Every structure is written in structure tokens, then in C-alpha cells.
Amino acid sequence: MTRGAFRCCVSALYFVFLTGSTPEHRLSGTQALDIHLGEPARGTGCVGGKQTSIRVQECGRGEGARASSREFRREPRNIPERAGSVRPAALLLQAGCCCGQRCRGQHFLPPIMAVYRLCVTTGPYLKAGTLDNISVTLVGTCGESPKQRLDRMGRDFAPGSVQKYKVRCSAELGELLMLRVHKERYAFFRKDSWYCSRICVTEPDGTVSHFPCYQWIEGYCTVELRPGTARTVCQDSLPLLLDHRTQELRARQECYRWKIYAPGFPRIVDVSSFQEMESDKKFALTKTTTCVDQDDSSGNRYLPGFPMKIDIPSLLYMEPNIRYSATKTASLLFNAIPASLGMKLRGLLDRKGSWKKLDDMRNIFWCHKTFMTKYVTEHWSEDRFFGYQYLNGVNPIMLHCISSLPSKLPVTNDMVAPLLGQSTCLQTELERGNIFLADYWILAEAPTHCLNDRPQYVAAPLCLLWLSPQGALVPLAIQLSQTPGPDSPIFLPTDSDWDWLLAKTWVRNSEFLVHENNTHFLCTHLLCEAFAMATLRQLPLCHPIYKLLLPHTRYTLQVNTIARATLLNPEGLVDQVTSIGRQGLLYLMSTGLAHFTYTNFCLPDSLRARGVLAIPNYYYRDDGLKIWAAIERCGAGPGVPPGSPGLGHCGFPSRLCTPGELVKFLTAIIFNCSAQHAAVNSGQHDFGAWIPNAPSSMRQPPPQTKGTTTLKTYLDTLPEVNISCNNLLLFWLVSQEPKDQRPLGTYPDEHFTEEGPRRSIAAFQSRLAQISRDIQERNQGLELPYTYLDPPFIENSVSI
DSSP states (O other), X not given: OOHHHHHHHHHHHHHHHHHOSSGGGSOOTTEEEEEEESSOOSSSOOBTXXXXXXXXXXXXXXXXXXXXXXXXXXXXXXXXXXXXXXXXXXXHHTOOOOSSSOOOSXXXXXXXXXXXXXXXXXXXSTTOOBOSEEEEEEEETTEEOOOEEOOOSSOSBOTTOEEEEEEEESSOOOSEEEEEEEEEOOTTOOOOXXXXXXXXXXXXXXXXXXXXXXEXXXXXXXXXXXXXXXXXXXXXXXXXXXXXHHHHHHHHHHHSOEEOOSTTSOOEEOTXXXXXXXXXXXXXXXXXXXXXXXXXXXXXXXXXXXXXXXXXXXXXXXXXXXXXXXXXXXXXXXXXXXXXXXXXXXXXXXXXXXXXOGGGGGGTTTTSOOHHHHHHHHHTTOHHHXXXXXXXXXXXXXXXXXXXXXXXXXXXXXXXXXXXXXXOOHHXXXXXXXXEEEEOGGGTTOOOOEETTEEOBOOXXXXXXXXXXXXXXXXXXXXXXXXXXXXXXXXXXXXXXXXHHHHHHHHHHHHHHHIIIIIIIIXXXXXXXXXXHHHHHHOOTTSHHHHHHGGGGTTHHHHHHHHHHHTSSTTSHHHHHOSSHHHHHHHHHHHHHHTOOHHHHSHHHXXXXXXXXXXXXXXXXXXXXXXXXXXXXXXXXXXXXSOEEOOOSTTOOSEEOSHHHHHHHHHHHHXXXXXXXXXXXXXXXXXXXXXXXXXXXXXXXXXXXXXXXXXXXXXXXXXXXXXXXXXXHHHHHHHSOOSSOOBTTOOOSOOOOSHHHHHHHHHHHHHHHHHHHHHHHHHTTOSSOOOTTOGGGSBSSOOO
16 A cells, blocks of 8 residues: 555544544544454454454443444554553554554554533632632543643632633543542642532533532642542442542541530530641641640630630631631621620629519510510410410420329319319319320429529429310419429419419429520530531541431531530530529430430420320421421432441430331431421520510529519519520520521532432422411411421521
């Protein structure tokens, strides 16, 4: 063959490879050369006594891969493997001719490039952009791309920006397994943080792979991202992916360390571990500045304008992926400072002594009144409203239906006959399931301390309630101790107004202590922190349960750290406003946790065990069950593996062996992190703004005789002015969710990229919207609307 004919042959082959008239004859972006030695050639000639064939086929595409083979002779060559290249592609560049003669290396095909298109999204948050150099490396089943810097004209990674880039490879990489993001120094600029939302990669054949990130990347480091498809460890077989899972979890376990806060407490996050991390470690879980340990008493001090000590070191350093955003921090301060300053200027935070009259309490928060606060102020002393709060107040989990009276509450039929009427009796109502008990036994041995240098007191009351034929829940009898006797009278609605009002106020004080310490902080904040920590420490980003639970852990570690630094610390707000102080809080929580069960954790089981499924006008139950069912049906279903280890404590399953058990467990976690917290947190200001309805302390011991209570003795029992105002300030802050909110069902971070989970999320959101419409329609006919479990008002996580 002449040299001219040879050139024409090579040109024709190259044209057919790249621009064939049919797709089958075109070398698309999904094809790479596969070299097979030892197979008989379909042409003529041989090299070194061996037949050589080159087959063009799809690489790394699995089943259904299309292959069109063309075979021609080539001379074996020692082709060096260039870093970042793929051997089959290199062999393609050395493909020989079909001239019938031995090729001596002087003829080469033009290089064939595989182009990957990247779309990089930076988060829209303050200081989310970076000036550092960002490079990427694509890793596939057939090799990896060269490290390529992402650079365009102008600033590349500004907050909220979406930038497009191209990564050129010598050949197809096959199925993409990983994307490495390299963050390196740029010129003389100091290192900064970058919030990378996601990176989308469009492969040469048009396939789009999503790589979710949604994290702050600090310092100079390399972050390895997996595709968005959820995968358990059983679905990863490649050593590269298995090693990545191990390294990721090891890094997170070094960052998020457990700490024992107090004996009998759930374990918490050790914030001192954030200060020990060096800024150039992997996975952006780093901090560079060191400071004293969070338990160092030198860091627990008073700040000007604050009535309590604050554990400052624990607030200075927080891992960036769990701390409040700038928007949320600013919103929290904006809620706190004006309210605190207003009270300070009016002298309320420094005024000691009793209130002069009840009406003076109306003007504490004159600018923060709501429909609910006005209603509570007008109806707080009514028996019907007292009973209503057990159903739809901030602690709607205290009631138990009883069929017989406990021996420690010797109420007789004669005592309650005037209220029950002549048509029934106490025993009949017990048999009908209309008698309920609220037992505050946990307070019986709670320690007390002093406020304003005066001793405080605690009661452990028993409150008996009756469901009337009109559907109203009203109190029948109150005993202010767990031990009956002459010094522990049973107070009745037929007693004098002040005696009966004082007895109910003692119950409301006990309600405050149990609600704040156990129902609210222990059973939502601390337990949800434990689940958040377990999620971060034990599950890699690609795990389906990690993707499912992560939105419901947002800001939980941060808000609990703030609480421990301002409320639970020695001489913190708990020590400043409650009758039991910090030591009493530790006692209540450790005792409460010891008696907490899996039944308490699961709403349907709890309602059934307490016997309150049939009680009317129980909107917490009605709305809560709807939301539980929505989470169970749509929220906890997608992509969960069939079994995993459990807790094995207080009735919690030691193993989850069926999908049903796992779905129930995940539903309980999500419900308690979102809906349950909203139910017991959001109404604190509404029900507590009127001090006698939720007193944080009592200055006189429980009455041991009847007929001694007057307005003066009642006011002398309530908290002093400064104690009341500090507590009310706390109610105001925790009831106002700061900005940067994400209501239940809102998932702007797209961790799930598969179609199945996306459909489940859409169905979940649709169901929540229907629940919201039903709640709003019902509330239009209620004298007192119940809105705390309306989905738009439920935060995805415990974040305040």
C-alpha cells in the first residue's frame, strides 16, 4: 500500500470512529478501547507470534453495555502510563494501521478527549464563598482524571453562586465512584471557609451524577464526596469505597467525642474536642484555636447586663457544620437583647420582694402580648382551663386514666360528690374510665436551694381529674404530698377560693419543674442530641439513614451547648430562677431517664399505655398521631436497610431485625426531634407569661391546714419580682424560633438524589399540607385554637 493510500486508510478509520453515520458506528463518550491479547485477529498479520485485536466497547457501564468491535493489527509497544491517565485510552492513541506491514510508530491517531462538565454550587450563607484554589479529581471504575483547578474569569465561588467548568480526560472513567475536592492556598490570601452545597457532573454520554456536600470546608484539605445514591456497607464491595467509609467515620469520631455531663445523664458532645482539631485534617471537621476546657471554672463568669453566669469557653468554639448560622445567631440576639434591656431599664430584673398585686404582672411584657397570653391571663384561675392544659398545654403527657385510686390518695366519694352530682359516684366514674391522675412523685426527694438568700420549697402533689359529661376535664382533688395524713390535707373545689387557688398553683409549679427539666429538656433536647451524635459518629454520608436523619439534627448540638453554658452551668439561669436549682435539675433528669422507656418514646404506645386514646378535645393527641403516621408512611420509609443495632435500654430494642421495627424507631426519632419538641416548647411564653400559671419557685412551704390562705400569703408564696422576670425572659426566648427556619418536611439540602426517595418526600410534604389544612379548619371553630402541631410551625429539628 502506498503512503498516500495508508494516510487515506487512517483518516477513514478515524472518521468512522468519531463521526460514523449511525450511533452504533460512532465512538461515543461512553466508549473506551479494550485490548484483548491472544484472540484470533479478523485481519491478517501478527506481532511477535501473537494475534492482537483491539475491541472498542463501553467501559464501566455494567449490564447492557453496547460494544462495536473493530480489530486491526498493532505492534506491541512499551507505553508509559502517565499520571492521571487511563491505559486503554493511551493504547488507543497508539492504535496501528491496517497497511499489512509492521508499524514502526510513525503514525498516530489524534487524541480522543472525554469531557466532563461540572456545575459547582456554593451555599447562599454569609461568608460561604472562598478565595482559595479549588481543584477536583474524578475517580471512576476505569481510572481517575488528572487533578484540575476550577478557574474562570472573576471570582469563582461567591456565596450563592453556581459555576460551570469542564474536566478533560484522555478517556472515559467508567462509572463515577468519587469526587475529590482539593482546597489549597491562593497567592498571599489567608485561608478561609467554603460552604459547598453540591457538585453535579455531566458525563460525556449525558449521564448526570450528583455529589451532595452541604458542609463547610475549612483550611487546606481534600474532601472526598460520594455520589448521592444512598448505599449501605453491604452495597459497597470495592476496597476504595470501603476504605473511604472507614476513614470518614474515624475522622468524625475524632471530632465528635462523647462526654459524660453528670451521673445518670445522657452522654453529650464534648465541645473541647473541636478546639483540639488541626485545621488541615480531613473532612472539614477542624478548628485551630485552643482554649481552656469547658469545665474550667475561670471561664464561667458574669457578663454585664446578664443576670447569670455564662460558660464562655464552650460558646467560643463550635465545629462549623453544627453551629448556628450568622442569620440565626443575629436573630437570637435580636430577640434577647431588646427584651432584656427593656426589663433592665424598668428595674424589673433588680427588684426583689413580693408583687404588690396580681395586676402588676400584666405589664411585664406589655409589648409581647398575644391572643394566647391574654386568654391565659383572663382564664387562668378557672377549673376548666386548669384541666385543659393537661390536654393541650406545654406538658400534655402527664395524665393517666385509672380504674382505682392509689392508696396514697385517700379520696372518698363524699369529698367529690358535690362536683360529680347525684346521678353518679366516684366508683362509677372510675369504672367508666372518666377519672385521671397526674402524679408528680418524681419531686418527692428533689433538693431545693435559695433564691435572693431565701429558702425555696417544692411539693410532690397528686391531682385527681374528672372528665365531665360535657367533655370538660376538671380537677376533683389535690393532695400536695405523696404521704397522706393530718399535715397533708386533700384540697377540694368546695374549699375557700384562695385555698383551692393556692393548691392549683402548687400543682402548676410542679408542672413547671417536671415539664422544663424532663418533658422538654431531657426527652427532646438531650435524647435528640444523643441520636444526633450517634448519627454523626456511626453513619457515613452515603448511608440512607444518615441522609434521612441529618435534617432532624440541624443545630441541636449548638442549642444544647448554649443551654449548658447559660442555663445548666453553676450559677446559671436555672440556679437563678428555680426552686430546685442546678442540683435539683440533675436529680430530676437522672431519675427521669432511669424511668424513661421505649413506650414513652413512641407516641401511639404512650397514648395507649396512659389510657387517653378516647378522651375528647385532646388536640395534641389528634394532631400528633396524624404527623406520626405521615412520618411513618412517607418520611421514614425510603431507603432504610432491614436491620441495625439498637439501644437495649429501658425497653428500647437491643436489635432492629425487621424493616417494620426500624421504621418505627426512625419515626420516633424524627417525631421527637420535630413535632414533640414543638408541642412542648412553642407554647411556653403563651402559658407562662402569666406568672401564677407557671411559677418557677415557691417561697412558702405547702400549706398543712386549710383556711389560712389570703391574697397576701398567696403573693408571698409566688416568686419575687426579679425571679419572675428572669423566668419570663427565658420563656420569651425559647418560644421565639430564630430566623433561618426549616419547617417539618422542608429539605433544601438534597441529600437523596434517587427518584424513589424524592417521590416519598413529595408525598410527605403533600400529606403535611393536608394536615395543616385540617388543623386550620378545625381551629376556626375553637374558642382556643391549638396551633403548636400545625406543620408550618414545626421546626425540622431541636434548634431553640
